[in-house]
Amino acid sequence: MSDRNDIDPFYDDRSDPVRVLVVDEAERGERLATGLEAETDRIAADTVPTVDAALEAVDRRPIECLVSTVHGPDGTGDELLAAIRDRYPAIPVVLVVPDEERAREAIDSGASDVVVAESVSERCFVLANRITTAADRYRADRRADRQRRRFREVTDAVPDCLWIVDPEWSELSFVSGYERIWDRTAAELTGTPEDFLNAVHPDDRERVRAAMDRLSDGTSVDLEYRIRRDDDLAWVRTRGEPIVDDGSVVRLVVLTRDVTDRKERERTLSALHSAAREIGSADEPAAVYETLIRTADRVLEFDYVAVDIKRDGYLVQEASTLDLKDGGYYERTSLENDDTFAVRSYKRQETILVDDLREFDVTPADPDYRSALTVPIGEFGTFQTGASEVGAFDRDDREFAELLVGHARVKLAQLQDKRVLRERTEQLERQNDRLDEFVRVVSHDLRNPVNVAKGHLSIAREQYDDDSLEATMEALERIETLIEDLLTLAREGEEIDDLEPVDLATLVPECWRYIDTKDAALEVETDRTIAADRNRLRQLLENLIGNAIEHGGSDVTITVGDLPEENGFYVADDGTGFANGEREKVFDPGYSTGVDGTGLGLDIVRRIADAHGWDVRATESDAGGARFEIVGVE
Incomplete structure (x- = not known):
């Protein structure tokens, strides 16, 4: 039998009328039902004439009490009591009996209560009271059953073990989910503290026993410990609260949860962090591979772990938990000719996880292997x-392996970059040594013969008036200019460490004084102070001014002005400007349109600008001549 109270566990039926079914001969039953309703508004009574009709009525709708009489030879009450107790043992049945003897018989047969009366009308008030009392007990029992059922449903739905136990740990009043945690039934508990301790790992047993004692003394506990389940170990967390009544602990409420997965994750993360630190401090690839193997073997705990490194078109075993002499792993595989999961993973640069190797055509080195997990280590291997x-x-x-390999991949890339940087540094040092040797040769070994030649030529010119001697002197001077430019070019490639404030309006006229300006004119339209290496900035300005005079004509006007929007300045002239396609080549080493030019002057300008972190570009001036803009200047 079910009703709305069974559906709604929070419904309170105490204010509803008691649903009574009177089972008796039609006229007598009607009189009895009417009399009961007249006595109290707590009763709502229906009538049926026979026991079969009563059973059908109880099957169809909720009935909270049945009432019948045992008067006469028909035995209706006795028959009803037997039938109801067989099918609905909890529903109250109140009988009206003629004497005390029949009352005792009815109670012995399972009647909830009896009323002794020759005539029901004589004791209708008493009968109504007995009915409501029996129904109230029935309702209270049903409410308790519903609460217990709902509580059991809730506790069964929670993946924890809940038990309620006395302070001596000897009597369980409730237990739920015990089998889920301990992998054995609660029926195996015998009611002693040892029941709870036998499953605890021996190393944790004393700590758990001490916590049980503290809980029994009235102190809340919260601890994690290991338990044994068959051949496996598991981690649980137990929280206990004492229930105190009138100053005494009357019961203990204990909740235990399986935290094995969390503990495993913590162990895995700890191993991953340790491996990351080891990998990060490695100074050689071999140390990275060793950490990979050791960490994976400790955490994953599978049959083998191996690292293959790409060398000359092959994946070659670099580190492994196996001895190649024992078989079970390929010493090397060809990236071109072999088809293994390691080769596939490396070529695709993706993780491959295989649950059953026998479902694929790829044959492992050891046929006993059934599962495989392969992760590419970037360009380095697998x-x-x-x-x-x-x-x-x-x-x-898979996630652990990918994270672990990710750390290794980053470190191997760093080590490779360091190796490349070291090689490049060594190469640069060798180049610098050759450059120093070149500067020495140019500044000493080449300049000295030129000076000797010029000296002898000067003596010859005093003795002979020959145009060829003048041409020879010009050639020697050109060689000398070339030497100076080469030395400047070598020097200007160096980085600039110290900058100082330089006033352009002061420096430009100083540069002008040291140049053969012929009939050229200078206009200074700037009052900027910039951060620069003064000597090298002087070289840049002298080269630009000299270039303007050489290519713009002897009477060219040169202007030095500001570029405020681009943080820079410019050097412009009103000469002939650039020919088609010339502007893109002017900074190339050796490029020159002048007969006597070395082609290094503007390359030196570019190198000085680069050393300062500036940009230099060639464009056309407002007057149609050449204009050089230096931007990015502080």
Whole structure:
């Protein structure tokens, strides 16, 4: 039988009328039902004439009390009591009996209550009271059953173990979910503290016993410890609260949760962090590979772990938990000719997880291997682990392996960059040594013969008036200019460490005084002070002014002005400007349109600008001549 109270566990039926079914001969039953309703508004009574009709009525709708009489030879009350108790043992049945003897018989047969009366009308008030009392007990029992059922449903839905136990740990009043945590039934508990301690790992047992004692003394506890389940170990967290009544602990409420997965994740993360630190401090690739193998072997705990490194078109085993002499792993595989999961993973640069190797055409080195997990280590190679079980690897294993390999990949790239940088540094040092030797040769070994030649030529010119001697002197001077430019070019490639404030309006006229300006004119339209190496900035300005005079004509006007929007300045002239396609080549080393030019002057300008962190570009001036803009100046 079900009703709205069974559907709604929070429904309170105490204010509803008691639903009574009177089972008796039609006229007598009607009189009885009417009399009961007249006595109290707590009763709502219906009538049926027979026991069969009563059973059908109880099957159809909720009835909270049945009433019948045992008057006469028909035995209706006795028959009703037997039928109801067989099918609905909890529904109250109140009988009206003629004497005390029949009352005792009715109670012995299972009647909820009896009223002794020759005539029901004589005791209708008493009968109504007995009915409501029996119904109230019935309702209270049903409410308690519903609460227990709902509580059981809630506790069964929670993946924890809940028990309520006395302070001596000897009597369980409730337990739920015990089998889920301990992998054994609660029926195996015998009611002693040892029941709770036998499953605890021996190393944690005393700590758990001490917590049980503290809980029994009235102190809340919260601890984690290991338990044994068959051949496995698991971690649980237990929280206990004492229930105190009138100053005494009357019961203990204990909740235990399986935290094995969390503990495993913590262990895995701890191993990953330790490995990351070791990998980060490695100074050689071999140390990275060793950490990969050791960490994966400790955490994943599978049959083998190996690292293959790409060398000359092959994946070659670099580190492994296996001895190649024992077989079970390929010493090397060809990236071109072999088809293994390591080769596939490396070529695709993606993780490959195989639950059953026998479902693929790829044959492992050891046929006993059934599962494999392969992760590419970027361009360097592959990481692989295998197991003899089918489906040995899960998502957590894959995530761990990818994170671990990710750390290794980053470190190997750093080590490779350091190696390349070291090689480049060594190469640059060798180049600098050759450059120093070149500067020495140019500044001493080449300049000295030129000076000797010029000296002898001067003597010859005093003795002979020959145009060829003048041409020879010009050639020697050109060689001398070329030497100076080469030395300047070598020097200007160096980085600038110290900058100082330089006033352009003062420096430009100083540069002008040291140049053969012929009939050229200078206009200074700037009052900027910039951060620069003064000597090298002087070289830049002298080269630009000299270039303007050389290519713009002897009477060219040169203007030095500001570029405020681009943080820079310019050097412009009103000469002939650039020919088609010339502007893109002027900074190339050796490029020159002048007969006597070395082609290094503007290359030196570019190098000085680069050393300062500036940009220099060639464009056309407002007057149609050449204009050089230097931008990015502080």
